Amino acid sequence: MQLELAGIAHAYDGLEVLSGIDLMIKSGEVVAIIGPSGCGKSTLLQIIGGLLKPTQGAVFQHGAPPAGCLNPLTYVFQDFALLPWRTVAGNIRLVLSDHTRDAADRDARIETALRQTKLWEFRDAFPTQLSGGMRQRVGIARALAVSPAALLMDEPLSALDAQTRELLMDEFAALFAATRVTGVYVTHNLNEAVRLAHRVVALSRRPGCIREIVEIPVPLSERRSGLPELGRLEQHLWSLIRDEAIAADRELTHAE
């Protein structure tokens, strides 16, 4: 499924945070969105998934979602958004309950998603018993269980420590390579962007508009931390947004 962003602009109470965003996200492509804080990256992601009405413009889906897809546009949240009173399996069952009446299908989806994220033996644990990395794996398993057409990830690794982030980055890369899912990945971490995305969209500071789109020519499966080519691209992205980040940092109010 392709996603088309057409002339998107958004303002909160008259404060313009996004303007004139046009972008085509191809099927099977992962696009990272980076930019200084307050540039409206998360706002843009909410607009893409229909959680926020843009003041101008619209998002269009091209093509039907694949068979078996229960929720075409599926989010992975920064703070995981797990229900603390439900077990790991229970959290996943919740998002399936309204979409499939077939209990066997439900159980199969839960098991597949949990095995894929290596969480099967933790299925009866409660989120509070899990580490941050494991909680985000539950968030990912929940997203996979509905067989999404597109994954919308809002800084999924920024609540985690550096080591866990490194581990999960590899898992994300493997997941993207294996499932060929369409993805939008919002992050302020340039390293995550060059490791996981096919294309990186750099936004300017508020009101955010597209400054540059950078292709990452290395195949996902060949990307490693410390690869010189990725390092060069990361440097280039940083030079793009560094001055914007300094200016954004010195602004008084941030609406995001």
Add this chain to the structure above:
Amino acid sequence: MRSERVPVAYRASGFQPSFKPFIGLASVLGIIALLEIGARTGVIGPLMFPAPSAIGAALSDLFTSGLLAKHLGASLRRLAVGWTLGVSLGVIAGIAIGTWTGARSIGVPWVAAISAIPKIALLPLFIIWFGIGEGSKYATIAFGTFFPTVVNTYGGVDNIQRTLIRMGQSFNLKKSTMLTSIILPGTLPAILSAFRISASIGIILLISAEMVSAEFGIGAYIIQQQNLFQLDRLMAGVTVLMVMGLLVYGAISLLERRLLRWR
């Protein structure tokens, strides 16, 4: 700068209270013992406060005569009916105010205004509307427990993490699933704390209503003894109330531990 080797002193003691049941129990027994000694030695006159042994004797009379069961039975039934009515309607109204603009716009000003009324002031009205018998007592207790439950419940809904609600919406959950699987369990801690508050308010209103008009009931018993100036029996009635308060507190704590194990 001295070159001695000195251990760094621990400074983080205090401000971490924990509950020790034995100390609590000892304080109760200690106060009873002090009162008894005071009464026996004549420091506390019989018109000032009855001896705990006299209160105990009055309690045992109350029990053996079968009057305790009658009074307590009548009181507990009123409390159960009135409280259940008030709290269940309160939870429904609170969830509505917490989730729906219409209910919030209408409900919040009314709740704020009515919360300020001592509900017992409305007893005459309830007697006219629901009769001098049980109806007016149920209504008083229900009315009095309804409002704190509403306030606590919608406060609880407001405190649910927004991302959990966003999550539910992003997975296209039905409104009913959102309500039963996200909003209601998320509000449960606030609802249980509403139970706690409303139970003690319910007991106060129960006794007040029984003092105004009732043949049986702990409140009726207390007011009879007040009129006869039987301090030991009066205190026996008060002791029953204290035990009721403790039991309700314990029951709700147990419920919290059961239902909120995930915390």
